[in-house]
Amino acid sequence: MPHLKPVPLEDVREPDIRERFEHYRKTRGFTPNSIMTMVRRPDIVRAFMALNQAVLYEGTVPTETKMLVSLASSYAAGCLYCQSHMANLSSIYQASDEKIAALWNFEASTLFSPAERAAIALALKAGAQPNESGQADFDRLALYYDEAQIVEIVASIALFGYLNRWNDTMATALEPLATQVAERAIGAVGWTAGKHGAN
Numbered sequence: 001m002p003h004l005k006p007v008p009l010e011d012v013r014e015p016d017i018r019e020r021f022e023h024y025r026k027t028r029g030f031t032p033n034s035i036m037t038m039v040r041r042p043d044i045v046r047a048f049m050a051l052n053q054a055v056l057y058e059g060t061v062p063t064e065t066k067m068l069v070s071l072a073s074s075y076a077a078g079c080l081y082c083q084s085h086m087a088n089l090s091s092i093y094q095a096s097d098e099k100i101a102a103l104w105n106f107e108a109s110t111l112f113s114p115a116e117r118a119a120i121a122l123a124l125k126a127g128a129q130p131n132e133s134g135q136a137d138f139d140r141l142a143l144y145y146d147e148a149q150i151v152e153i154v155a156s157i158a159l160f161g162y163l164n165r166w167n168d169t170m171a172t173a174l175e176p177l178a179t180q181v182a183e184r185a186i187g188a189v190g191w192t193a194g195k196h197g198a199n
Helices: 015-028 032-040 042-057 062-076 081-094 097-105 114-127 135-141 147-170 175-189
Strands: none
Touching: 015 032, 015 042, 015 081, 015 097, 015 135, 032 042, 032 114, 032 147, 042 062, 062 097, 062 114, 062 147, 081 097, 081 147, 081 175, 097 175, 114 147, 135 147
């Protein structure tokens, strides 16, 4: 059961936030309960949405790669809510269910490019506690990405450091579509809704 329930959309008074929430609903199929809870402090949700936009949807690293990196860092952190969301967004950005499920064996899978493997390897190490990333991970990244792109990749991991803590602490309830996609794409490799599921 979530510690705070999402605020109903009709109770969101700020037009700019309502517009952005509607954008999420159209592009993802739902407005995430995480930000529907966060909206109790409008400036926090505005800042988060601006950072989310800059990190995940701007720059030159392929969006699919950033979604898979975010999924990997959420896997390492153990956040089942964010894993479901990033399975959904990876799917939206053209990753097949087979590729999403293969993330758990990415080094051996032919579905991933060497560049993707380097980014995912860093995400798994950086998402863990304690952080296990080191110089060798950055040397590997530098074979495929320039410094600005490395910033994008690390920013994706760091963004989900915030979201993983937010959603696991709040026990944010999963939305039906996110649950459905996660069950389809990563259920076979052990994903469950855990404390984020229906009660």
